[in-house]
Amino acid sequence: MNIKTIFAFIAVLILFSNTIYSQWVKGKGKGYYKLSAWNIQSDQHYTDTGAIDPNITQGQFNISFYGEYGLADKLDVLVYLPFFSRSYQNDVLSGTTGDLLTSGDALNSVGDIDVGVSYSLFKNKNIALSTTLKFGLPVGKTKGSLQTGDGEFNQLVLLNLGMPFKLEEIPLYAKVYTGYNNRTEDFSDEFRVGLELGVNLLNEKLWLIGRLDRVSSLKNGSLSAQNNSQGSIFANNVEYTSAGIEAAYYISKKLGLSFNYTSAFEGRIIFASPSISGGIFLDVK
Numbered sequence: 001m002n003i004k005t006i007f008a009f010i011a012v013l014i015l016f017s018n019t020i021y022s023q024w025v026k027g028k029g030k031g032y033y034k035l036s037a038w039n040i041q042s043d044q045h046y047t048d049t050g051a052i053d054p055n056i057t058q059g060q061f062n063i064s065f066y067g068e069y070g071l072a073d074k075l076d077v078l079v080y081l082p083f084f085s086r087s088y089q090n091d092v093l094s095g096t097t098g099d100l101l102t103s104g105d106a107l108n109s110v111g112d113i114d115v116g117v118s119y120s121l122f123k124n125k126n127i128a129l130s131t132t133l134k135f136g137l138p139v140g141k142t143k144g145s146l147q148t149g150d151g152e153f154n155q156l157v158l159l160n161l162g163m164p165f166k167l168e169e170i171p172l173y174a175k176v177y178t179g180y181n182n183r184t185e186d187f188s189d190e191f192r193v194g195l196e197l198g199v200n201l202l203n204e205k206l207w208l209i210g211r212l213d214r215v216s217s218l219k220n221g222s223l224s225a226q227n228n229s230q231g232s233i234f235a236n237n238v239e240y241t242s243a244g245i246e247a248a249y250y251i252s253k254k255l256g257l258s259f260n261y262t263s264a265f266e267g268r269i270i271f272a273s274p275s276i277s278g279g280i281f282l283d284v285k
Contacts, residue, residue: 024128024162025120026070026284034066036258036279042271046264048237052272056102057090062111074120078134082111085140085148109141112149116156125164132158132179150234152185158192171200187236188221207248211262214241240267248281256281 026032041059044052064082071077085108092102116134123129134156140149158179165172174197181190194213201208216239223236244262251257258281263274 024123025074025076025118025130026068028070028073029284031067031069031284032281033068033284034258034279034281036064036066036277038062038064038275038277040271040273040275042273044272046240046267046270046272048268050266050268056092058271059088059090061086061088064111068118076118078114078116078118078132080114082113082148085109085111087143087146087148089146105144105146107141107143107146107148109148110139112140113137118160128160128162130160130162132156132160134158147234150187152183152187154181154183154187156181156192171204173198183221186221186223188223189218191216191218205250207246209246209248211244211246212242213244215239217268235269238267238269240264240270242267250283254283254285256283 039059039061041057042055043057044054047053062082063084064080066078066080068076068078086106088106089104091100091104114134114136116132118130118132121129121131136152136154136156138149138151138153140147140151142149142151156179158177160175160177162173162175165174175195177192177194179192181192183189192213192215194211196209196211198207198209200206217237219237221236242262242264244260246258246260248258249256258279260277261274262276264270264272
């Protein structure tokens with residue numbers, strides 16, 4: 001399979017490193033802000049049949065800002081800004097002589113930006129229902145087979161459901177979401193569904209969060225998954241099921257640190273390696 005078909009997994013950063021699917025809106029004057037770094041590097045990928053094939057070692061590194069702010073009691077605005085995005089490919093060396101066969105390359109730029117709103121449909125002490133509308137702005141750059149964005153303007157609509165509860169006085173919560181991602185530039189649309197479970201430990205200082213997510217392509221676009229018109233590593237008809245775990249530790253009531261590990265355990269046209277991220281956040285309640 002052509003190396004350019006490998007999807008660089010930037011979308012996973014958006015999906016797993018932020019609270020973009022938050023079922024509980026922040027409320028007027030409250031907010032959540034996070035500065036984080038994310039990286040994935042892989043020498044193998046899932047093909048369009050779901051098999052795993054080797055590839056030249058490629059990677060993606062992002063430094064990003066994510067923020068949510070409550071404009072009103074039921075309305076939040078949100079932004080995801082990868083202000084530094086690096087797409088790279090390592091040197092290819094001969095396995096017998098060690099000679100350089102192909103020089104590596106890299107592209108540094110801003111990545112695709114996401115802006116959106118979340119609106120609370122219903123909320124009481126036992127359940128929260130909200131909807132999210134997010135726009136993906138294609139401001140990333142392209143250099144040959146390297147890209148820091150997919151070059152298409154997408155609109156993601158989500159319906160989110162959350163429920164807090166306790167187990168032997170230990171605070172927990174569960175969240176589920178489902179959504180539809182409308183994509184342009186001949187990319188196929190996507191159906192998304194996910195589950196999140198969190199537990200609060202150490203006198204509310206530590207949150208341990210597990211996530212399970214599925215992205216399915218509707219395969220209604222005309223862009224080839226093997227060679228799209230932009231020569232991009234962001235392929236069409238990407239699909240995956242992934243699992244992740246995050247630890248968020250509050251240094252104070254507002255300030256904290258987080259670490260995330262996420263991997264796709266099955267997929268189509270996507271890296272077959274885990275991603276890691278870490279960051280510092282400010283939670284204004």
